[in-house]
Amino acid sequence: MIQPLAYVHPEAKIAQNVVIEPFAIIHKDVEIGEGTWIGSHAVINEGSRIGKNCRIYPGAVISSIPQDLKFKGEYTLTYIGDNTTIREYATISRGTEEHYKTEIGSNCLIMAYAHVAHDCRIGNNCIMTNNVQMAGHVYMGDWAIIGGSSSVLQFTRIGAHAMISGGSLVRKDVPPFTKAAREPLSYTGINSIGLRRRGFTNEQINDIQEIYRYLYLRGLNNAEALTRIELELPASDARDEVLNFIRTSERGIMRGPGGHDRE
Structure with missing residues (x-):
């Protein structure tokens, strides 16, 4: 009509x-x-x-x-x-x-x-x-959410299932399955609530958490963390998605919870 x-x-x-x-x-x-x-x-x-x-x-x-x-x-x-x-x-x-x-x-x-x-x-x-x-x-993967009044810099990538806090300045790539907040934008955990709502099992969520422990919580640089993730953690679609996302990042990924840049 x-x-x-x-x-x-x-x-x-x-x-x-x-x-x-x-x-x-x-x-x-x-x-x-x-x-x-x-x-x-x-x-x-x-x-x-x-x-x-x-x-x-x-x-x-x-x-x-x-x-x-x-x-x-x-x-x-x-x-x-x-x-x-x-x-x-x-x-x-x-x-x-x-x-x-x-x-x-x-x-x-x-x-x-x-x-x-x-x-x-x-x-x-x-x-x-x-x-x-x-x-x-800008690239934004499936199921990603960006909070109000956030600004996303050109050529930045936001991974699938990521959730970005309102008022954020997104200057670096945000890996899949994560939550991002603070200034400068930093890792604040994985988006476990969103993943459960979309049918991820507890085992899958735990596996994703372990991936990001290697990446953000063990004092490893990116290259060391990616190598150990590939060698020590079981293969899965989520693991391979994270590895590919970070390896193909041109801007670099967001900081860890301590506010340190990733190398």
């Missing part, structure tokens, strides 16, 4: 059962999947690819031109997966020639006034709380 006071470009591809409220603006080269709701005064710009059953609240702006001086008008896109909610006045920029797309997965919640910059890749089931500001090229 498209309200008569909404503007929908004739070349936009709108699926069945989409609701577009008055004063919403849908530009050309936009695709919107079945069952999605677009609130009043939302602006859906060129290059938007929005999935099924999404909810985009009033004032949100999707697929705006990147705030990047290197952007020269190249053709880029913004992908939003199924069942994702984007609350009031959140803004999402489309990609640049670096990746040609910005991606947000399915079942995500992007709360009010959050910003997702160009070329970010957000996994499934992620939550960005109110006023999170995410710079370009």
Whole structure:
């Protein structure tokens, strides 16, 4: 149902059962999947690819031109997966020639006034709380959560199931399954409550805790900790995910609980 006071470009591809409220603006080269709701005064710009059953609240702006001086008008896109909610006045920029797309997965919640910059890749089931500001090229794994008013530096990676405290400055990579807080951002344990809610067993959670004891609590540097984790701890998907994440980190990972940089 498209309200008569909404503007929908004739070349936009709108699926069945989409609701577009008055004063919403849908530009050309936009695709919107079945069952999605677009609130009043939302602006859906060129290059938007929005999935099924999404909810985009009033004032949100999707697929705006990147705030990047290197952007020269190249053709880029913004992908939003199924069942994702984007609350009031959140803004999402489309990609640049670096990746040609910005991606947000399915079942995500992007709360009010959050910003997702160009070329970010957000996994499934992620939550960005109110006023999170995410710079370009950030990676955020599945089930990760960022607390309100946090700022994430460009090219930073946030691992799956990680949870970052509100008001954080995220300058370093945050490994999977962890909790991060304080200033400078530091390891404060693993996200055990979140893992239990998602079906991880006590044995799996204990194994993840042991991984991070080696990494953060035994006085080892990164290279020593990774070698011993691989040699001394049983193989598992979680162990291999942590090892791969840290070994491929270009920014380095967040500090340990004592506030010391990782080497």
